[in-house]
Every structure is written in structure tokens, then in C-alpha cells.
Amino acid sequence: MALIVQKYGGTSVGSVERINAVAERVQACREAGDDIVVVVSAMSGETDRLLSLAKEINPHPHGRELDVVLSTGEQVTIGLLSMALEARGCPARSYTGAQVCIHTDGAHNKARILGIDDQRVRADLTAGRVVVVAGFQGVNDSGCITTLGRGGSDTTAVALAAALNADECHIFTDVDGVYTADPRVAPQARRLERITYEEMLEMASLGSKVLQIRSVEFASKYNVNLRVLSSFQGGSGTLIAEEVEDMEQAVISGIAHNKDEAKLTVVGVPDKPGIASHILGPIADANIEVDMIVQNVGVDNTTDFTFTVHRNDYDKALEILNQVASDLGAKRVNGDNKIIKISVVGVGMRSHAGIASKMFSALADEGINIMMISTSEIKISVVIAEKYLELGVRTLHSAFDLDAAEPEKA
Amino acid sequence: MALIVQKYGGTSVGSVERINAVAERVQACREAGDDIVVVVSAMSGETDRLLSLAKEINPHPHGRELDVVLSTGEQVTIGLLSMALEARGCPARSYTGAQVCIHTDGAHNKARILGIDDQRVRADLTAGRVVVVAGFQGVNDSGCITTLGRGGSDTTAVALAAALNADECHIFTDVDGVYTADPRVAPQARRLERITYEEMLEMASLGSKVLQIRSVEFASKYNVNLRVLSSFQGGSGTLIAEEVEDMEQAVISGIAHNKDEAKLTVVGVPDKPGIASHILGPIADANIEVDMIVQNVGVDNTTDFTFTVHRNDYDKALEILNQVASDLGAKRVNGDNKIIKISVVGVGMRSHAGIASKMFSALADEGINIMMISTSEIKISVVIAEKYLELGVRTLHSAFDLDAAEPEKA
Numbered sequence: 001m002a003l004i005v006q007k008y009g010g011t012s013v014g015s016v017e018r019i020n021a022v023a024e025r026v027q028a029c030r031e032a033g034d035d036i037v038v039v040v041s042a043m044s045g046e047t048d049r050l051l052s053l054a055k056e057i058n059p060h061p062h063g064r065e066l067d068v069v070l071s072t073g074e075q076v077t078i079g080l081l082s083m084a085l086e087a088r089g090c091p092a093r094s095y096t097g098a099q100v101c102i103h104t105d106g107a108h109n110k111a112r113i114l115g116i117d118d119q120r121v122r123a124d125l126t127a128g129r130v131v132v133v134a135g136f137q138g139v140n141d142s143g144c145i146t147t148l149g150r151g152g153s154d155t156t157a158v159a160l161a162a163a164l165n166a167d168e169c170h171i172f173t174d175v176d177g178v179y180t181a182d183p184r185v186a187p188q189a190r191r192l193e194r195i196t197y198e199e200m201l202e203m204a205s206l207g208s209k210v211l212q213i214r215s216v217e218f219a220s221k222y223n224v225n226l227r228v229l230s231s232f233q234g235g236s237g238t239l240i241a242e243e244v245e246d247m248e249q250a251v252i253s254g255i256a257h258n259k260d261e262a263k264l265t266v267v268g269v270p271d272k273p274g275i276a277s278h279i280l281g282p283i284a285d286a287n288i289e290v291d292m293i294v295q296n297v298g299v300d301n302t303t304d305f306t307f308t309v310h311r312n313d314y315d316k317a318l319e320i321l322n323q324v325a326s327d328l329g330a331k332r333v334n335g336d337n338k339i340i341k342i343s344v345v346g347v348g349m350r351s352h353a354g355i356a357s358k359m360f361s362a363l364a365d366e367g368i369n370i371m372m373i374s375t376s377e378i379k380i381s382v383v384i385a386e387k388y389l390e391l392g393v394r395t396l397h398s399a400f401d402l403d404a405a406e407p408e409k410a
Numbered sequence: 411m412a413l414i415v416q417k418y419g420g421t422s423v424g425s426v427e428r429i430n431a432v433a434e435r436v437q438a439c440r441e442a443g444d445d446i447v448v449v450v451s452a453m454s455g456e457t458d459r460l461l462s463l464a465k466e467i468n469p470h471p472h473g474r475e476l477d478v479v480l481s482t483g484e485q486v487t488i489g490l491l492s493m494a495l496e497a498r499g500c501p502a503r504s505y506t507g508a509q510v511c512i513h514t515d516g517a518h519n520k521a522r523i524l525g526i527d528d529q530r531v532r533a534d535l536t537a538g539r540v541v542v543v544a545g546f547q548g549v550n551d552s553g554c555i556t557t558l559g560r561g562g563s564d565t566t567a568v569a570l571a572a573a574l575n576a577d578e579c580h581i582f583t584d585v586d587g588v589y590t591a592d593p594r595v596a597p598q599a600r601r602l603e604r605i606t607y608e609e610m611l612e613m614a615s616l617g618s619k620v621l622q623i624r625s626v627e628f629a630s631k632y633n634v635n636l637r638v639l640s641s642f643q644g645g646s647g648t649l650i651a652e653e654v655e656d657m658e659q660a661v662i663s664g665i666a667h668n669k670d671e672a673k674l675t676v677v678g679v680p681d682k683p684g685i686a687s688h689i690l691g692p693i694a695d696a697n698i699e700v701d702m703i704v705q706n707v708g709v710d711n712t713t714d715f716t717f718t719v720h721r722n723d724y725d726k727a728l729e730i731l732n733q734v735a736s737d738l739g740a741k742r743v744n745g746d747n748k749i750i751k752i753s754v755v756g757v758g759m760r761s762h763a764g765i766a767s768k769m770f771s772a773l774a775d776e777g778i779n780i781m782m783i784s785t786s787e788i789k790i791s792v793v794i795a796e797k798y799l800e801l802g803v804r805t806l807h808s809a810f811d812l813d814a815a816e817p818e819k820a
Contacts, residue, residue: 016466050486056426057490058497065496068504069489072482076460079479080467086475087468094478098508099553143509 042073063108097137268331452483473518507547678741
């Protein structure tokens with residue numbers, strides 16, 4: 001008998017039919033002998049409805065009051081799911097974040113979980129009940145309702161799993177696991193049976209939106225076995241867990257890509273201390289986030305400074321840079337928003353040399369020019385022209401022996 | 411400076427515009443120097459939406475879980491109203507029933523308030539804030555959310571006013587006060603400046619649906635000054651309060667009527683002990699509520715037994731009675747669902763003789779036949795044919811000198 005925390009997102013509980021389907025699945029797990037704690041999000045669309053109602057009243061709603069309003073979305077779902085379980089003869093009890101003492105700091109709309117009192121949940125489990133907990137919300141020192149920000153339900157589930165020392169935390173989504181690449185781009189992509197926290201964090205930060213980064217960090221910190229599963233089909237999903245030493249580990253776990261970036265270069269900047277902050281200061285002041293940064297030594301005591309931003313910020317960043325370049329006496333500003341970033345990710349990289357050169361030569365063999373390179377301990381990213389997206393991903397997927405014998409269903 | 415508890419129902423907070431209008435009114439009261447505690451209902455339609463969602467999941471939803479779902483309606487409103495107040499620069503703070511410790515018994519969906527911890531509200535008032543409390547809900551001994559049942563927001567407001575020893579409790583509705591009669595029936599009806607709890611209870615039980623009976627009982631028990639006002643227009647409304655000895659009291663405060671009743675008579679029942687229970691037992695078993703009951707001594711050791719029920723229950727009651735009458739050896743059953751009940755209500759009745767005869771002769775002068783009579787200490791009710799509704803109400807309104815010099819706006 002295992003203790004499992006299950007988390008169902010907004011789409012999985014988006015209608016009465018879907019809620020009934022979740023109840024059926026929970027009941028089946030219960031009857032298989034497991035103790036089940038379920039964390040749910042608001043029904044899909046509900047958080048947006050409440051948010052727009054709030055913004056209509058007050059374009060800049062008070063954080064405390066916004067949390068009072070938004071937290072009702074999950075509260076409705078816990079009640080409905082508990083009813084659905086009871087209707088099936090499966091004893092259940094619902095709890096809001098406050099009721100189950102998900103204690104957070106006071107940062108309304110983006111609170112962080114400080115601790116969970118597991119007494120109440122354990123008592124219900126002992127009494128044979130399924131416990132249904134509202135995700136995304138908690139309570140601060142003063143008894144005010146807080147919310148954890150978008151996607152916070154994943155974090156609630158992981159935090160509960162950690163507090164209860166659960167055997168696994170199952171995150172039900174609309175995909176059936178983590179893939180070696182996006183199957184829409186690379187039909188040969190395979191579902192991974194297992195991936196480490198670090199790899200998952202790199203994949204997530206590179207645009208694979210299977211899990212919230214924060215929940216993976218949380219799982220890593222408390223060593224919670226996290227499993228990504230599909231709400232709509234069967235399968236064992238992908239286990240995200242600690243690195244296992246004796247596991248026969250592939251060198252590369254997956255190929256991630258990101259289509260949301262744009263690249264900007266300040267060409268011919270006089271090379272003196274403080275350039276980076278002179279260029280990136282105004283960009284940060286405009287609340288534009290910077291991803292990759294590369295600086296090359298140039299000729300004549302000048303340098304070229306290149307970085308990437310989100311495509312939505314491209315026009316704004318270009319405008320700022322043109323001003324900055326003229327202030328700095330730089331030659332010109334080049335911009336390109338038809339680029340993509342491709343990354344190879346794998347903890348195996350730590351103990352294997354030659355990954356970078358293998359990556360670069362595979363791309364070169366296809367005539368793909370690399371514009372920028374950035375590396376971390378378990379990841380190598382390159383920026384290439386947008387038109388090479390499919391070719392680049394598929395080439396690397398094959399080069400690192402990730403291709404499935406048969407294409408799997410996405 | 412007074413402490414006022416204001417309660418706004420679902421229609422008064424039914425849209426963003428309406429919520430803004432409420433915020434404006436609250437702010438004006440605050441700026442006039444009063445301390446304000448606001449109790450709100452769910453936005454109109456919201457409770458029904460949640461209820462039907464719950465019933466779709468489970469036709470007989472678990473009471474505890476239904477309360478978890480239903481209580482979100484008011485929670486949304488408190489957040490939105492607080493935002494609207496803050497947007498106006500009026501400091502406000504919202505509280506759910508649980509947060510402000512509205513302690514109830516455990517009867518989910520129809521809980522009774524046992525006590526309120528006023529510490530938190532007082533602290534906010536002292537800090538200059540408007541306190542916005544969710545009506546209709548509370549928390550039981552085990553920390554579970556409870557609801558008070560329909561109309562419970564009035565009771566929340568009165569209970570808060572009692573706990574805080576407020577100067578007045580204002581109930582904002584879609585009418586501007588309590589009238590001497592229904593203005594749609596009697597154009598000469600006047601708004602009452604003041605009425606006693608007892609009179610209000612009689613009026614309410616007779617079909618004047620201005621206030622929930624339970625909230626008036628609560629106000630009477632704790633001596634809370636209750637004022638009924640319009641959300642949509644000005645005016646001082648009607649004060650419902652203790653009887654004032656030296657007040658120049660009209661003998662009759664108002665003429666109430668009820669169009670929802672139907673009359674049934676078992677004719678020629680053998681007159682022996684236990685008839686009433688033999689007749690009314692099966693009616694009660696069918697969950698049919700009985701209002702007026704009259705038994706006349708007849709001839710030949712038989713009696714006629716007459717009572718009224720809600721019109722919706724008429725057919726069912728008639729069917730049951732036909733069976734009962736045959737069992738009892740009664741002659742026949744007569745039924746009439748084209749009747750109405752008219753009542754004169756007034757505490758002045760206690761010290762004035764001749765009210766009944768004045769009432770009966772006024773009706774007789776208009777040729778209106780009285781079918782049943784029932785009396786209480788401060789009320790006389792008669793059942794007459796439905797076609798005499800307007801004539802009957804207007805005749806009595808004039809006979810007891812209630813007519814306004816000029817017809818008021820309803």
C-alpha cells in the first residue's frame with residue numbers, strides 16, 4: 001500500500017464529465033489499496049473569469065482581496081470532486097489551503113509555502129477517506145488567504161507529498177510524459193521512463209511546459225518522486241527523480257527547443273569595463289528579461305555584445321538599444337527575431353567529453369549555421385535560424401541516438 | 411459617530427456596476443463619520459449556478475461539500491467589494507465567515523449561529539477600515555465551512571450587529587421600506603416609519619417578503635434596531651424595533667395578504683376524539699404544511715374540519731383527504747384554491763377592543779363573505795374569495811385609517 005498525492009489541472013476538471021472521470025480514476029487507485037490525496041486546480045477558464053471580474057472593478061486590485069476572489073476557483077472544484085467521490089461510495093473530504101494549514105509567507109498572488117500541518121490529512125487517511133485539497137492557495141500568519149501564483153497547484157501537490165512523505169506525487173496533464181523532444185517537431189521522439197530533477201529543470205526552462213519549474217525545484221529539494229501522467233490516457237508516464245548512479249544512463253536525455261526568443265547585437269562597442277551593465281541596465285529597467293548573453297572580443301579595441309529576449313519584447317528592446325548604442329558610441333545594432341534556440345540536455349554530459357563537438361558537427365553536416373552558443377553543466381544551447389527548427393531538432397535527436405524504433409503516439 | 415452594519419443582497423451586488431454603486435454608498439457613510447461593517451450575499455444567480463453544478467455531480471450532494479461549494483459565492487463578492495472600496499481610497503478588508511469566526515452548529519446547509527468573535531472586526535474598525543463580511547456562512551467546531559440556508563445573509567448581518575452592539579443594522583433591498591399594505595394592491599399604502607418586531611414577524615409570515623423571518627426573530631431576541639432601506643433610491647426606510655410605550659401608536663400597522671393558499675374541508679366527520687390528528691397526520695406525513703385550521707361543531711354529532719395549505723400542495727392534499735374521509739366515514743371533501751387570506755396586524759390591538767367587529771363589518775358592507783377566521787394576539791386573519799383581493803385590502807386599509815393623503819411611490 002502506497003501513499004500517492006495526485007494533482008489534476010484545470011483542463012482535467014474542466015467540466016462535470018471530467019470531474020466524474022477524475023473521481024473514477026481516484027476511486028480505482030483507492031480500491032487498488034493506495035492512500036490518495038488529491039490536489040486540484042480551478043475548473044479551466046474559472047481563474048481567468050474571476051481575474052477579469054476583479055480587474056473590471058479595480059485595474060490594480062489589492063493583492064489580499066484578489067487572493068480572496070481567486071481562491072474560490074479551487075474551492076469549488078474540491079467540493080465538486082468530493083461530492084463526485086461520495087456519489088460513488090468513496091468517502092472523501094475536501095480542504096481549502098487554509099483548512100489544511102498550507103502556511104505561506106505574506107506575498108499575495110505569489111506566496112511561497114513555508115510549511116504544512118499534516119495532522120488533519122493523516123487523520124482522514126487513517127479513517128479511510130480520500131483527501132481533496134485546493135491547490136494554488138494557502139494562508140499566511142495573519143490568517144489571510146494567499147495564492148501561490150499561476151501553476152501553483154503543482155507546487156501544492158509536491159509540498160503535500162513532501163510533508164506527508166508520500167511514495168510518489170503524480171501530476172496529471174494533457175501529455176502522457178516527458179519526451180526526448182517535442183513529438184510535433186520530431187516524430188521519432190520517445191517518452192522518457194525516467195529523468196533527473198536537473199534535466200527536467202533545464203527542459204522546463206527551455207520551453208517544455210510539462211511542469212512548473214518551481215514545483216520541480218521543490219521536488220528536488222525535498223526529494224519527492226514526481227511522475228507526469230496523462231489525465232486522458234493510460235501509461236506509466238515519466239518519473240522525475242534523483243540521479244541513480246548505477247542506472248544505465250543515456251548521455252543525452254532530450255532535445256529541447258524554444259521558439260519564443262529574438263536576438264539583438266550591439267556591434268562595435270568600445271571595449272571598456274562596465275559595458276554589459278551599460279547595455280543591459282536600461283533593458284532591465286524596462287522589465288525585459290534577458291536569456292542568453294554572449295560577448296566576443298572584436299578588433300580595434302571594440303567588442304560585439306549579443307543577447308536574446310522574449311520575442312514579445314523585441315521591438316521595445318531594439319528601440320532601447322538604438323539609444324544605448326548611440327550613447328556608447330557603438331557602430332550599430334543588429335536584430336533578428338527569426339531565430340530559435342535548440343538545447344541538448346543530459347546529466348550524462350558531466351562524465352562524457354565531446355558532446356559539444358558532436359552537436360556542432362551534426363549541425364554543420366546539415367549546413368546549419370550556429371549564431372550563439374551557451375553551456376551549463378548539463379546542457380548545451382545554440383541559437384540558429386528559425387527555418388532550421390525541424391531539421392535541427394531531428395538531426396540532433398538522431399545524432400544522440402534518441403530515435404525510437406517506431407514513432408510513438410504523442 | 412455610529413456603528414452601522416449594512417447588508418446588501420444578491421441583486422444589489424449583481425454586477426460590477428452595482429458593486430461600484432454599493433461601494434459609493436458605503437464610502438459616503440464612512441465619510442459621514444460612521445463605522446461601517448458590510449455583509450454581502452453572492453452576486454445574483456451565482457448560488458443557483460453553483461447549486462445546479464453540484465446537483466449535476468450528485469443529485470443529493472453531501473451537506474459538508476455543498477457548503478464548501480456554495481460559500482464561494484459570497485467569498486467572491488467580499489473580495490470584489492473590498493477592491494471597489496480600495497479603488498476609491500476607502501480602506502477595506504474582507505472576511506469569510508470562518509475568518510471572522512461566525513461560529514455555527516454543525517447542521518450543514520441550514521446551520522444556526524452560536525456566536526461571533528468580534529475582536530478582528532473591532533480591530534479593523536479601530537484602524538479606520540470598512541469591514542466586509544461574507545453573509546450566509548460560518549464555521550463549525552471542527553473548522554468545516556457551514557451555510558445558514560437561503561436568506562441567511564440577513565441573519566449574519568443581525569448577528570454581527572448584536573455581537574458588535576451596533577447602533578443599527580441596515581438591510582438594503584429592492585423596496586424602500588415596509589408598507590401598510592402591498593402598494594401594487596392598495597395604491598393608498600404608506601411606508602411605515604417604524605414597526606415592532608412582532609408586527610414585522612406577523613407581516614413576514616403572512617407573505618410580505620421584505621425580510622427573512624429568522625433575522626427578525628434574531629433581531630428581536632438581541633434587541634437589534636433593524637432598518638429596511640432601498641439599494642436603489644434614498645429615504646430613511648422603515649425601522650423595526652422594540653415597542654415604544656409612549657409612542658402614539660396606530661391601532662393597526664398594516665394589512666397583509668397571502669395569495670398562495672388553498673382551502674380544504676372535510677364535511678360531516680363523526681365528532682369523536684382524535685379527528686384532527688387522523689386528518690392532519692397523513693397530510694404532515696406527505697410533508698405538506700398546514701396554515702390555518704378551523705373546526706366547527708356541526709349537527710348530528712358530526713363536525714366540519716377546514717384547513718389551508720400552500721396552493722402547490724392543493725392537489726396532493728385533496729387526494730390524501732379523499733382517502734382519509736372515506737376511512738373516517740365523513741360525508742365528503744370540499745376544496746377551493748381560489749381563495750386569499752387577508753390579515754390586519756398591529757400591537758395596538760392588545761389594548762383596543764372592537765378591531766375584529768370593525769374588520770368584519772367593513773368587509774360585510776362590501777358584500778365580501780368571510781370563509782374562515784383565525785386570530786392571534788396582534789393579528790386577525792380572514793379567508794375570502796380570491797376575486798375580492800383588491801377590494802378587501804383597500805376596504806380594510808381605509809377602514810383602519812391607513813390611507814395616505816397622497817398615494818406614495820412604491
